[in-house]
Amino acid sequence: MRKATFKGGIHPPENKELSAHIPIEQVNSIKKVVIPLNQHFGAPIKPLVAVGDTVKRGQKIADSQDRMTVPLHASISGTVKKIEAHLLVNNMEGPAIFIESNDSNEEEFLPILDPFACSKDEAIARIREAGIIGIGGAGFPAYVKLAPPPDKPIEYVIANAAECEPYLTIDERTMEESPDDVVDGLTIAMHIVKAKHGIIGLEDNKQHLVPILEKAIERKNTSLGFDIKIVLLKTKYPQGGEKMLITAVTGREVPSGKLPMDVACVVSNVGTLKAISEAFRKGRTVVDTALTVSGRACSTPKNLFVPVGTVVQDLIGSVIEVKENEVCRIVMGGPMMGPAVPSAVVPLQKNTSGVLFLNADEAQHYAEGSCIRCGRCMRACSCRLSPALLNRALSINDLDEAVAIGVLDCIECGSCSFVCPAHIQLVQRFRIGKQRVRIKMQKEAQRATK
Amino acid sequence: MLQNNLLLSSSPHVYSKIDTRKIMLAVIIALLPVTVYGVVLFGAHALLVILVSVASAVIFEYVFRLITKQDIRIGDFSAVVTGLLLALILPPSTPIWAAIMGSFAAIVFAKEFFGGLGANPFNPALIGRAILLMSFPQRIGGSWHIPFKAISDATTTATPLTILKLGGSIADVGKSFVEQGVAANADYASILNVLFLGNRAGCIGESSILLILIGFAFLLLVHVIDWIVPVCMVGSAFVLSFILGADPLFAILSGGLVFGAVFMATDYSSSALTVKGKVLFGIGAGAMTIIIRQFGGYPEGVTYGILLMNAITPFLDKLRTKKYGFVKPVKSGGARS
Numbered sequence A: 001m002r003k004a005t006f007k008g009g010i011h012p013p014e015n016k017e018l019s020a021h022i023p024i025e026q027v028n029s030i031k032k033v034v035i036p037l038n039q040h041f042g043a044p045i046k047p048l049v050a051v052g053d054t055v056k057r058g059q060k061i062a063d064s065q066d067r068m069t070v071p072l073h074a075s076i077s078g079t080v081k082k083i084e085a086h087l088l089v090n091n092m093e094g095p096a097i098f099i100e101s102n103d104s105n106e107e108e109f110l111p112i113l114d115p116f117a118c119s120k121d122e123a124i125a126r127i128r129e130a131g132i133i134g135i136g137g138a139g140f141p142a143y144v145k146l147a148p149p150p151d152k153p154i155e156y157v158i159a160n161a162a163e164c165e166p167y168l169t170i171d172e173r174t175m176e177e178s179p180d181d182v183v184d185g186l187t188i189a190m191h192i193v194k195a196k197h198g199i200i201g202l203e204d205n206k207q208h209l210v211p212i213l214e215k216a217i218e219r220k221n222t223s224l225g226f227d228i229k230i231v232l233l234k235t236k237y238p239q240g241g242e243k244m245l246i247t248a249v250t251g252r253e254v255p256s257g258k259l260p261m262d263v264a265c266v267v268s269n270v271g272t273l274k275a276i277s278e279a280f281r282k283g284r285t286v287v288d289t290a291l292t293v294s295g296r297a298c299s300t301p302k303n304l305f306v307p308v309g310t311v312v313q314d315l316i317g318s319v320i321e322v323k324e325n326e327v328c329r330i331v332m333g334g335p336m337m338g339p340a341v342p343s344a345v346v347p348l349q350k351n352t353s354g355v356l357f358l359n360a361d362e363a364q365h366y367a368e369g370s371c372i373r374c375g376r377c378m379r380a381c382s383c384r385l386s387p388a389l390l391n392r393a394l395s396i397n398d399l400d401e402a403v404a405i406g407v408l409d410c411i412e413c414g415s416c417s418f419v420c421p422a423h424i425q426l427v428q429r430f431r432i433g434k435q436r437v438r439i440k441m442q443k444e445a446q447r448a449t450k
Numbered sequence B: 001m002l003q004n005n006l007l008l009s010s011s012p013h014v015y016s017k018i019d020t021r022k023i024m025l026a027v028i029i030a031l032l033p034v035t036v037y038g039v040v041l042f043g044a045h046a047l048l049v050i051l052v053s054v055a056s057a058v059i060f061e062y063v064f065r066l067i068t069k070q071d072i073r074i075g076d077f078s079a080v081v082t083g084l085l086l087a088l089i090l091p092p093s094t095p096i097w098a099a100i101m102g103s104f105a106a107i108v109f110a111k112e113f114f115g116g117l118g119a120n121p122f123n124p125a126l127i128g129r130a131i132l133l134m135s136f137p138q139r140i141g142g143s144w145h146i147p148f149k150a151i152s153d154a155t156t157t158a159t160p161l162t163i164l165k166l167g168g169s170i171a172d173v174g175k176s177f178v179e180q181g182v183a184a185n186a187d188y189a190s191i192l193n194v195l196f197l198g199n200r201a202g203c204i205g206e207s208s209i210l211l212i213l214i215g216f217a218f219l220l221l222v223h224v225i226d227w228i229v230p231v232c233m234v235g236s237a238f239v240l241s242f243i244l245g246a247d248p249l250f251a252i253l254s255g256g257l258v259f260g261a262v263f264m265a266t267d268y269s270s271s272a273l274t275v276k277g278k279v280l281f282g283i284g285a286g287a288m289t290i291i292i293r294q295f296g297g298y299p300e301g302v303t304y305g306i307l308l309m310n311a312i313t314p315f316l317d318k319l320r321t322k323k324y325g326f327v328k329p330v331k332s333g334g335a336r337s
């Protein structure tokens, strides 16, 4: 099989061996959760419960009528203690619902629904009602992806099984332990968008999953006849970037400023697909975060299902062991794109794919040198931008040139910063550069309307 | 509670282990074979030129940055590389004071005045050599030394390119090789053989194509440079020599073309950054080299050929690769598998 891939990219040390072999553990011992209200990308939602209310695990506790929203569900059974701002994974404060457990372990999920018997609208509504959002990324509501406008037919549903971020192994474990759920979710998604082809894009460092997935596909196919293929991808970061994955498996490039549906593709993470399957077959709403806890300052790397809203600090000691004097950075997600947080008192979100406790060896930091024009960033850029030139344009405040070089097309994968021998903070500057460009554009638009 | 000493920073949180210093070290390693061979060919004075050039380059950079109150960067070894490159493109008989002057020109004028490493528009070592060449045409490049002979006025000869410039033919080059005792025969194959192995008169480090290619292979292997500029430069020199009716093989093997293509035209700061820019840079530098050799006043054109291309590098930077998402959309087709 020819390995599919994209141009550019990097090979950071994988460090997946720390946790890849460890089965996922369901954590039930959490006594209190802090559930951030707005974990999805889109409009804010409002609480449906008040302080003092008793809630059951799985019960809806917040929602909104607006577009681009998904409801939120209680992740443990107990009492709503307060609703107020808390520090979140993005280092900002945001409203959250605090629930304290009453140890009843009661659950309240949705009725079971047959995805192939119900109407498309019912199916979309179910996926929204289950609170499913994209995992690992910005938390895009899953139902929105599956309801493209009628003039955008979908050919491919691509299961993103690349898991290209170092350390993270939760997707790998999910596929190994629940291949049928993943394949089922994929067929449901294909059914909803009427896609002819389903593709599971797997990095070749996880080849051992191929027979497992093939068997699951066979079990599914014999009953429904879906065309599902496994495509092996070169192990390379950011192979799991939505655009890179589409290009690798279909040869198409998502046009600048457009979405996957513009090239007839829908990309879903394997965890999202599993959640979709469970939303129908078990009526489950999203109440658990599936994540990898790893890093060399963590002595018990694990793959976990933990109630959404669990504060990281509450896992330490009871579920995981951390070498407290060695931790020098806590990262939520993978080390390439995940944000670092100032303390362990942050709640896990639905889309948190990992918590890394990095020691000083792993999370090095360097003083910035000067660009030696070595061109490494240019070769590493997954979007074929010219990071060195972009950096220069931004540093002399030439925002038009920055846009021409492609600051708005940067997917913030961090490959350029990773390879830079002078340790120039490239992607870090580009993030701010995007803001600067947007502010400038807004000002210009205002001036134009005056 | 976990809170103390936690480092907050924007992602990524992991970095490659390659830094500027390791890159410079790789270049130094790649230059070692030609450096050692230069000393073998031309003896102790060549070694002295190399050592003085390197040491003065480091000292000039240190002192300059000290006086101008900038961070001291000699630890990145870029000054070592500049000093070494300069020495390797100087004639073995270069006076020590000239080597020091060349280093000064390279480090202070060409590099630090423009902001130091990465900011210099021209290749510092080439500027050093060019200034010496213009200021002291008699002392630098006026006389050349026969390999394996002690350096004194009695053992001077002409380089293959000087012979050609003065109206000689390739056969004359063969005769001079036989006279110097570096070749047994004066036939074409023997000439090319000498040129390839490099036991001929010339600058300290530029003569052995074989050893330069070994250095090139090493740099490719450790991904310090890519092949585009060297291959385009040598290729265009080959083609243009052929078009102009010169012997193309002789043209690329003689002089400092291959050395320049591998070690000078690939200088990060002063060379093109984009793929298209690199192709044009290489082609342009190769072509300029041959034009200067054929029509210019100097026997060798590599130095000015590369420096000229350095001057247009800012424009070459505008030739960027097409960005992701800007190619023509492919209409529906089967998935790759």
Ligand code: SF4
Pocket (backbone or CB within 6 Å): A370, A371, A372, A373, A374, A375, A376, A377, A378, A387, A388, A391, A416, A419, A420, A421, A422, A423, A424, A426
């Ligand atoms: S990798 Fe760093 S040093 Fe090299 S060209 Fe890019 S920004 Fe400059």
Ligand code: SF4
Pocket (backbone or CB within 6 Å): A380, A381, A382, A383, A384, A385, A387, A409, A410, A411, A412, A413, A414, A415, A416, A417, A426, A427, A430
């Ligand atoms: S410029 Fe943007 S897209 Fe390119 S490597 Fe850097 S972060 Fe990734």
